[in-house]
Amino acid sequence: MASGAAQAFVMAQHYDLIVIGSGPAGRRAAVQAAKLKKSVLVVERGRRVGGVCVHTGTIPSKTLRETVLNLSGWRERGFYGRAHRNKEHITAEDLRRRLRITLDHEVEVLEHQFARNNVVWSAGAARFLGPHAIEVTGATGEVRHYHGDRIVIAVGTQPYRPPHIPFDGESVVDADEILELKRLPRSLAVIGASVIGVEYATIFSALDVKVTVIEPGAGLLNFVDRELAEEFIHDLRDRGVSLRFNSRVRSVSKLGPESCLVQLEDHRQIAAEMVLYAAGRTGATATLNLEAAGLVADERGRIAVDAATFRTNASHIYAVGDVIGFPSLASTSMEQGRIAACHAFGAEAHAPPEFFPYGIYSVPEISTVGMTEEQVRERGIPYETGIARFRETSRGHIMGLNSGFMKMIFALETRRLLGIHIVGEGATELIHIGQAVLNLGGGLDYFVENTFNYPTLAEGYKIAALDAFNRMPARQLSVETFDIAERLRAC
Numbered sequence: 412m413a414s415g416a417a418q419a420f421v422m423a424q425h426y427d428l429i430v431i432g433s434g435p436a437g438r439r440a441a442v443q444a445a446k447l448k449k450s451v452l453v454v455e456r457g458r459r460v461g462g463v464c465v466h467t468g469t470i471p472s473k474t475l476r477e478t479v480l481n482l483s484g485w486r487e488r489g490f491y492g493r494a495h496r497n498k499e500h501i502t503a504e505d506l507r508r509r510l511r512i513t514l515d516h517e518v519e520v521l522e523h524q525f526a527r528n529n530v531v532w533s534a535g536a537a538r539f540l541g542p543h544a545i546e547v548t549g550a551t552g553e554v555r556h557y558h559g560d561r562i563v564i565a566v567g568t569q570p571y572r573p574p575h576i577p578f579d580g581e582s583v584v585d586a587d588e589i590l591e592l593k594r595l596p597r598s599l600a601v602i603g604a605s606v607i608g609v610e611y612a613t614i615f616s617a618l619d620v621k622v623t624v625i626e627p628g629a630g631l632l633n634f635v636d637r638e639l640a641e642e643f644i645h646d647l648r649d650r651g652v653s654l655r656f657n658s659r660v661r662s663v664s665k666l667g668p669e670s671c672l673v674q675l676e677d678h679r680q681i682a683a684e685m686v687l688y689a690a691g692r693t694g695a696t697a698t699l700n701l702e703a704a705g706l707v708a709d710e711r712g713r714i715a716v717d718a719a720t721f722r723t724n725a726s727h728i729y730a731v732g733d734v735i736g737f738p739s740l741a742s743t744s745m746e747q748g749r750i751a752a753c754h755a756f757g758a759e760a761h762a763p764p765e766f767f768p769y770g771i772y773s774v775p776e777i778s779t780v781g782m783t784e785e786q787v788r789e790r791g792i793p794y795e796t797g798i799a800r801f802r803e804t805s806r807g808h809i810m811g812l813n814s815g816f817m818k819m820i821f822a823l824e825t826r827r828l829l830g831i832h833i834v835g836e837g838a839t840e841l842i843h844i845g846q847a848v849l850n851l852g853g854g855l856d857y858f859v860e861n862t863f864n865y866p867t868l869a870e871g872y873k874i875a876a877l878d879a880f881n882r883m884p885a886r887q888l889s890v891e892t893f894d895i896a897e898r899l900r901a902c
């Protein structure tokens with residue numbers, strides 16, 4: 412008589428590709444394979460498709476941010492003063508309402524995309540029974556079996572919840588639970604100055620919640636250009652956000668329904684109505700039974716892959732998105748999914764460009780692409796920087812912007828653009844101009860010689876480039892001329 416696993420294999424429904432997880436990485440892999448005329452099954456353990464991106468991560472946090480900026484009148488405060496508000500009493504329900512509508516739209520679009528491309532999706536938690544065999548357990552315990560020629564693991568991450576933190580979903584919450592808020596706290600302690608921690612800290616601060624950020628490191632967002640980070644830190648302190656760097660949490664206690672106490676290892680204490688624990692996430696691999704497929708995850712649940720193809724140690728299994736670690740962005744996850752699916756079925760896929768933009772939707776926004784000044788120095792590249800402040804632009808005057816800062820870094824010898832770093836209104840949109848020039852190998856002269864719409868914040872590019880130009884030695888001109896001639900010859 413056949414064993415359970417072998418029996419399951421015999422009865423399993425077959426697909427060219429099985430994708431585990433319907434977030435950006437899984438979705439893009441599935442649609443790409445479907446476009447290559449492959450039969451595709453997506454398994455999703457959540458109630459609806461979309462992943463962390465749609466339900467608890469990118470889209471909800473950005474929707475919350477937009478709602479807060481609109482209702483609080485944040486964008487108008489530069490003009491009408493810090494007390495200005497569009498809506499006087501903002502409630503948790505005000506915030507949740509827009510979230511529900513946005514999420515419904517997003518899910519509808521995704522379901523339609525799957526249907527249009529003949530991607531089948533199956534609700535339930537997947538686990539490996541063998542290298543090609545997947546078992547799916549639905550919400551009511553029913554079990555289904557599938558066999559996939561190729562498999563893409565795109566299970567993403569979940570919040571790290573250390574046992575010494577008394578999570579209760581109301582006063583002490585993780586980054587998923589904060590979206591289910593029943594009331595708005597008057598004070599919030601955020602543990603962890605990661606991207607997620609910083610985004611929520613600044614969003615709540617824009618609602619005039621008293622926010623304290625606790626971070627064991629010496630600063631925040633350590634991958635961001637230091638000058639930019641300092642500008643951002645100055646902005647946060649100026650509006651009353653307390654930043655406790657070099658501070659480790661010893662304990663979190665609930666003193667009452669709206670009263671928590673965070674004790675630090677250096678014996679300082681922080682009282683807050685609510686605590687958000689946002690210090691890390693782990694890959695959602697614990698229940699996948701990876702061993703059955705000959706795979707292992709590291710101590711943070713991540714799966715190792717080949718950096719160019721996203722193939723794991725098993726030649727027919729790929730892993731993409733947050734489950735493989737840095738950069739853990741929806742944008743890069745999608746590209747990884749597409750490349751993996753192309754590789755799996757022998758279709759050509761271009762490698763992603765070296766530099767991708769990083770968007771941090773804090774208030775104010777931060778966006779960055781290319782090398783930081785610290786990285787340029789480490790590599791020993793002679794360079795010059797140029798700075799623009801949004802308040803120096805006419806658009807900035809019109810919008811009443813007091814803050815906003817753009818920094819560009821150029822190589823002295825070639826005048827090539829090496830990095831762009833922006834903090835301020837619209838940073839995550841503005842960055843794409845710099846990204847295009849950077850990835851196309853352009854440099855200082857593009858910005859100096861081209862006309863920008865007026866009045867725009869994008870004029871900051873010209874201002875920053877001229878700032879660098881004024882400090883760059885004139886003799887470098889000939890090098891760039893040579894560079895352009897070389898490129899023209901290559902066309």
Ligand SMILES: Cc1cc2nc3c(=O)[nH]c(=O)nc-3n(C[C@H](O)[C@H](O)[C@H](O)COP(=O)(O)OP(=O)(O)OC[C@H]3O[C@@H](n4cnc5c(N)ncnc54)[C@H](O)[C@@H]3O)c2cc1C
Nearest residue numbers: 432434435436456462463464468537567732733739740741
């Ligand atoms: C608060 C927050 C804000 C963010 N903001 C941004 C942002 O502004 N911009 C940006 O680019 N990125 C942002 N991100 C990151 C972004 O959400 C992730 O990079 C992206 O969602 C990763 O996509 P993914 O497909 O790898 O996984 P996910 O989106 O995590 O999806 C994984 C899916 O797999 C499912 N799954 C897990 N295990 C199983 C199983 N055993 N069986 C079946 N299904 C399973 C899960 O239910 C989930 O639906 C944010 C993340 C968070 C948490």
